[in-house]
Amino acid sequence: MFFRNENILEKVSKGSETDKREFFKGTGYKSKRRGSFFTKWYNFYFSPIRFEKINFLEIGVGRGNSLFMWKKFFVNANIYGIEIDKTYLEYSKNKLENIEIFIGDQSNEKFLKKVCKKVEDGFDIIIDDGSHITGHQVITFEYLFKKLNPGGVYVIEDIHTSYLKGFKKGSCKNIINYLKNRVEDVNIRGKIRKYYNAYDILNQKKHKLSYYEKSIESIHFYPDICFIFKRGIENE
Numbered sequence: 001m002f003f004r005n006e007n008i009l010e011k012v013s014k015g016s017e018t019d020k021r022e023f024f025k026g027t028g029y030k031s032k033r034r035g036s037f038f039t040k041w042y043n044f045y046f047s048p049i050r051f052e053k054i055n056f057l058e059i060g061v062g063r064g065n066s067l068f069m070w071k072k073f074f075v076n077a078n079i080y081g082i083e084i085d086k087t088y089l090e091y092s093k094n095k096l097e098n099i100e101i102f103i104g105d106q107s108n109e110k111f112l113k114k115v116c117k118k119v120e121d122g123f124d125i126i127i128d129d130g131s132h133i134t135g136h137q138v139i140t141f142e143y144l145f146k147k148l149n150p151g152g153v154y155v156i157e158d159i160h161t162s163y164l165k166g167f168k169k170g171s172c173k174n175i176i177n178y179l180k181n182r183v184e185d186v187n188i189r190g191k192i193r194k195y196y197n198a199y200d201i202l203n204q205k206k207h208k209l210s211y212y213e214k215s216i217e218s219i220h221f222y223p224d225i226c227f228i229f230k231r232g233i234e235n236e
């Protein structure tokens with residue numbers, strides 16, 4: 001049944017001490033730390049597409065541990081990263097071979113625009129593991145989800161920061177509430193049922209569908225992480 005399959009990603013990630021693992025080698029006094037267990041959900045979605053030639057982007061590179069894992073997992077992919085602090089990359093030169101890292105701020109649209117220009121055929125998977133500041137999570141999602149290829153997925157990690165004082169900054173103070181509104185967009189037929197006949201709603205000219213109503217296929221929440229899938233073909 002679901003989520004009982006072998007966690008290949010966890011196996012592949014051995015030696016790349018990302019906190020996406022079940023347990024990872026921490027720095028400092030704790031040598032073995034409990035991770036986020038995100039590999040379990042990533043494995044569920046990504047195993048079937050593991051060998052495809054995709055463009056993969058992760059925001060927040062740190063010491064390169066997760067990109068090293070993704071490179072070993074997605075053997076035919078082009079792997080890209082975004083990182084604000086280039087001093088981190090000193091630690092991970094060997095690991096990051098054949099991976100292109102863009103140095104800049106995920107909350108700066110001009111920078112994001114430049115990144116997208118460089119990767120002409122667009123991204124298939126985008127993971128936000130950057131600042132975890134609620135305002136940044138929204139700016140980055142609103143810019144990059146539009147650039148995601150049809151049928152792609154956008155993942156926001158550590159959405160629990162919406163419950164923590166220090167991360168609630170910027171124009172949006174709660175990414176979970178923001179994403180709940182996107183759930184409303186997925187349920188567009190129900191949402192505007194009060195105005196129109198539910199069954200021919202998508203033929204109704206009166207309601208102009210928003211970008212998200214047209215393009216979000218589904219939203220899946222797990223503890224601390226959210227997967228937003230883009231439609232292969234937009235709603236009309």
Ligand SMILES: C[S@@+](CC[C@H](N)C(=O)[O-])C[C@H]1O[C@@H](n2cnc3c(N)ncnc32)[C@H](O)[C@@H]1O
Pocket residue numbers: 017018019020058059060061062063064065066067082083084085088104105106107129130131132136
């Ligand atoms: C949680 S760490 C990434 C860990 C890495 N993905 C892993 O699993 O091994 C977050 C990273 O995001 C970077 N970061 C913080 N604010 C950022 C911003 N505004 N734009 C881009 N990167 C940012 C930090 O410098 C840090 O390296």
